[in-house]
Amino acid sequence: MAIKNQKPASEKLIYIGPNLSRGRLLQYQVFIGGLPTHLEEEFAAMPALKRLFVPVAELNAAMAQAKQPGTPLYKYYKEALEV
Template identity: 35%
Template sequence: MSNDSLQNEELAAEESTVAAETTTATVDATGIAETTTTEQLIYVGPNISSERLNRFAIFKNGLPQHMDDVLTACPAIKKLFINIDKLSAVLDKINKTGTAYNSWYSQVQTYLKKGVK
């Protein structure tokens, strides 16, 4: 298996882990499942001053709604909102070349260099 294949598999595995950690499913009285974010999240990406988003900002009720446009324009930003319990491990991964978190952080930096400050 090539290095690129391994990196792609790691990215996919980390992406599914991120999704699993930040959402929970509940079933209401009608039997319909409703997915909500209940954990406190911390943003571990670079500062985005135009969105008033600083590294290590904590959010109690999911992702900030005022950022919907930016999250759509650069999906990697969303990946850098993590469960607070994972902070230490994720910071190590951001600093390790080839990890999903390192890739997402770099994607956000590239996005910011293109004009969003």
């Protein structure tokens, strides 16, 4: 029996937040197989950063939400600007 919440290892996530300093993370960077492990410190400092990774298929809808005041993605994007 498969677990419904388990993501396939080949899942492609795209980062829709702003670029992080020193090239740690670039907007529209794609990751295969889940969240990047080299950003554990950033995730610990700002857990909302993880929410700016969306499935590639949802890119357009997620970008629209990130630009719309009042949505959770907008809030997360603004928080990421401060990192």
